[in-house]
Amino acid sequence: MSDNKGPEGFEKFYSAIFQERWPSLKEALLGEKRHVAVVNPFSKFKFPGDHPRIAGISFEHAVGEVFPQPEKTEAGYANYYLLDAASVLAIEALDLAPGERVVDLCAAPGGKSLLCALKLKNQGLLVSNDRSAARRARIHKIFDEYLPKTEQKNHKVTGHDSSKWCLYEKSAYDKILLDAPCSSERHVLLDQRELATWAPGRTKALAVSQFAMLASALDVVKVGGTIVYSTCALSKLENDDVIEKLHHKREGRFEVLQKEFAIGEKTEFGWQVLPDTSGWGPFYLSIIRRLR
Numbered sequence: 100m101s102d103n104k105g106p107e108g109f110e111k112f113y114s115a116i117f118q119e120r121w122p123s124l125k126e127a128l129l130g131e132k133r134h135v136a137v138v139n140p141f142s143k144f145k146f147p148g149d150h151p152r153i154a155g156i157s158f159e160h161a162v163g164e165v166f167p168q169p170e171k172t173e174a175g176y177a178n179y180y181l182l183d184a185a186s187v188l189a190i191e192a193l194d195l196a197p198g199e200r201v202v203d204l205c206a207a208p209g210g211k212s213l214l215c216a217l218k219l220k221n222q223g224l225l226v227s228n229d230r231s232a233a234r235r236a237r238i239h240k241i242f243d244e245y246l247p248k249t250e251q252k253n254h255k256v257t258g259h260d261s262s263k264w265c266l267y268e269k270s271a272y273d274k275i276l277l278d279a280p281c282s283s284e285r286h287v288l289l290d291q292r293e294l295a296t297w298a299p300g301r302t303k304a305l306a307v308s309q310f311a312m313l314a315s316a317l318d319v320v321k322v323g324g325t326i327v328y329s330t331c332a333l334s335k336l337e338n339d340d341v342i343e344k345l346h347h348k349r350e351g352r353f354e355v356l357q358k359e360f361a362i363g364e365k366t367e368f369g370w371q372v373l374p375d376t377s378g379w380g381p382f383y384l385s386i387i388r389r390l391r
């Protein structure tokens with residue numbers, strides 16, 4: 100195998116990108132994952148006493164290394180949803196209000212869609228889309244575990260290819276979440292089989308399909324509406340470079356909104372959370388407002 104592939108190729112690729120930062124970033128990626136527990140208001144669950152919180156996370160939440168798996172309370176719904184704090188930032192970036200029309204283009208298993216639902220309060224429209232039927236089943240399962248059926252009346256699950264959505268619907272949503280399929284390097288590093296078959300071409304191919312989805316989303320969001328593009332990829336190729344390509348190919352049709360968060364660091368077109376400095380992520384997001 101060429102040394103541009105497999106574990107050696109991976110090492111070469113990411114140490115060239117992150118240079119002297121790579122060893123500590125790699126160590127953090129291999130470390131224990133932390134979680135935020137976002138409380139489900141329908142469960143009537145409360146964490147006892149005071150808990151550390153993250154500034155800027157507007158959901159009732161607690162922060163910790165290890166939480167027991169979520170469980171059903173007497174009210175009949177799961178007590179909290181566990182996710183990376185950086186993932187919550189994508190929902191904060193959307194700045195949702197009840198009544199808005201929202202599509203989550205790559206939604207499964209559905210954690211971020213669930214948080215969207217908590218913000219929309221069963222008003223407006225929430226479409227959770229995912230091309231994988233098996234993964235769509237997980238969206239239904241999560242919604243049923245966390246929300247009463249009567250609170251899901253504004254929710255629809257669909258199975259379209261999000262890169263082709265613009266062929267069927269245009270200027271239709273106030274807000275779009277595009278949490279795109281990506282390299283997920285943290286997962287690759289932790290899985291010897293994935294690492295053995297890693298190749299740089301995979302990142303490049305993903306960047307092509309991420310761009311296709313984002314370009315489609317730009318037609319699907321209303322003029323004045325916003326798209327949050329996010330990935331858990333480390334490399335710029337799948338993050339800022341996708342936004343840069345949109346600038347070249349769709350010049351003048353959108354602007355990037357630069358927003359700062361309590362965890363993470365600014366990038367050219369967005370915000371990135373990396374675990375070596377913050378203990379969260381990896382996660383990247385960019386906020387795009389359609390101008391015309």
Ligand SMILES: C[S@@+](CC[C@H](N)C(=O)[O-])C[C@H]1O[C@@H](n2cnc3c(N)ncnc32)[C@H](O)[C@@H]1O
Nearest residue numbers: 205206207208209210211230231260261278280
């Ligand atoms: C990063 S995961 C989404 C995670 C999800 N947003 C969450 O928070 O639970 C990416 C998802 O995109 C879906 N996907 C991949 N290609 C797609 C496409 N062309 N159209 C729609 N969904 C796609 C995958 O099935 C996968 O579930």
